[in-house]
Amino acid sequence: QVQLVESGGGLVQPGESLRLSCAASGIIFRIDGMGWYRQAPGKQRELVAAFTSAETTIYADSVKGRFTISRDNAKNTVYLQMNSLKPEDTAVYYCNAQIRTLVRPSGDYWGQGTQVTVSS
Numbered sequence: 358q359v360q361l362v363e364s365g366g367g368l369v370q371p372g373e374s375l376r377l378s379c380a381a382s383g384i385i386f387r388i389d390g391m392g393w394y395r396q397a398p399g400k401q402r403e404l405v406a407a408f409t410s411a412e413t414t415i416y417a418d419s420v421k422g423r424f425t426i427s428r429d430n431a432k433n434t435v436y437l438q439m440n441s442l443k444p445e446d447t448a449v450y451y452c453n454a455q456i457r458t459l460v461r462p463s464g465d466y467w468g469q470g471t472q473v474t475v476s477s
Contacts, residue, residue: 359383359466361452366471373475374440379452379468381433389455389463391435392426395448395473405450406437419445442475449473 365377381388392407392415406416406426414426425438435452452468 359385359456359458359464361454361466361468363450363452363468363471366450366473368474368476369442370477371443371475373442374438375442375473377437377439377450377452377471377473379435379454381454381456381466384458385433386457386459388433389457391428391452391454393435393437394451394453395446396451396470397445397448400448402451407453408435410455439473442473444475444477447473447475 360382361379363377363379365375367375369375389410390408393405394402395405396402404417405420406424408414408428416424423441428435449470450473451470454466456464456466
């Protein structure tokens, strides 16, 4: 069974930084895509940053130049470095991945979410 485990959220002041981690565990044949979404109260979940199946990176316009997505393929782990955080970045951040296993040719998986709060 595939699971995504997130960590790294917390409370910071504006201008500070956080680094989120997401590790995929289980019997994995291939990860086709992996990235981060976020959802603020009263708003829809939105894409923040991701590696696509073409191994390119995409970012939301609101985080370009501030956030950086990276990965460690050997550990099936993706990271999100968040710099110059703003109050509007406050949200629950979710890891998302499209993963192939022997049971499913392609499955969409979500982590439990980690809270990021930016406040003075």
